[in-house]
Amino acid sequence: MERVFSDQLNQCRGIIFKVIRLYVHDPEDEKDLFQEIVYQAWKSYPRFDGRSKFSTWLYRVSLNTVLTFKRRPAPIDRVANLERVGGTSDPYEKREATEALYQAIRALGEIDRMIVTLHLDGYTNEEIAEISGLSKNHVAVRLHRTKEILTKRLKDPEV
Numbered sequence: 001m002e003r004v005f006s007d008q009l010n011q012c013r014g015i016i017f018k019v020i021r022l023y024v025h026d027p028e029d030e031k032d033l034f035q036e037i038v039y040q041a042w043k044s045y046p047r048f049d050g051r052s053k054f055s056t057w058l059y060r061v062s063l064n065t066v067l068t069f070k071r072r073p074a075p076i077d078r079v080a081n082l083e084r085v086g087g088t089s090d091p092y093e094k095r096e097a098t099e100a101l102y103q104a105i106r107a108l109g110e111i112d113r114m115i116v117t118l119h120l121d122g123y124t125n126e127e128i129a130e131i132s133g134l135s136k137n138h139v140a141v142r143l144h145r146t147k148e149i150l151t152k153r154l155k156d157p158e159v
Contacts, residue, residue, distance in 0.1 A: 005045050012054060015055060041062075115143050
């Protein structure tokens with residue numbers, strides 16, 4: 001069981017990093033959250049029944065862990081490190097576009113942020129509904145509205 005979990009986790013670890021990156025900006029918090037997500041996933045793994053893909057299940061564990069973390073009071077002296085958003089191996093223009101997209105997504109509410117992130121990762125509306133607990137139609141409506149909001153914000157950051 002440990003080996004199977006470890007292999008699946010290694011294949012899907014990018015999901016964890018993406019979720020953390022969209023919700024947390026402090027490098028220390030990122031490290032702590034990664035460890036906490038892995039711990040929570042390991043603790044919950046015996047209840048994973050395979051009705052959904054492992055990646056879908058891990059996304060849900062990651063989101064729940066991050067959202068729980070975000071609800072706790074933050075120290076007053078903590079400052080977000082926004083420079084970490086872009087990857088250093090990307091061309092400069094792509095980094096700027098990626099930064100703008102991440103900032104626009106971060107400005108969304110938690111549910112819309114989750115929906116658009118899952119969509120960008122290739123999840124279907126049905127899978128997003130399963131992860132979020134929303135109906136498939138509600139996901140479709142929120143996704144459509146969120147795309148419109150993001151499009152406006154990327155064209156005019158003052159919106």
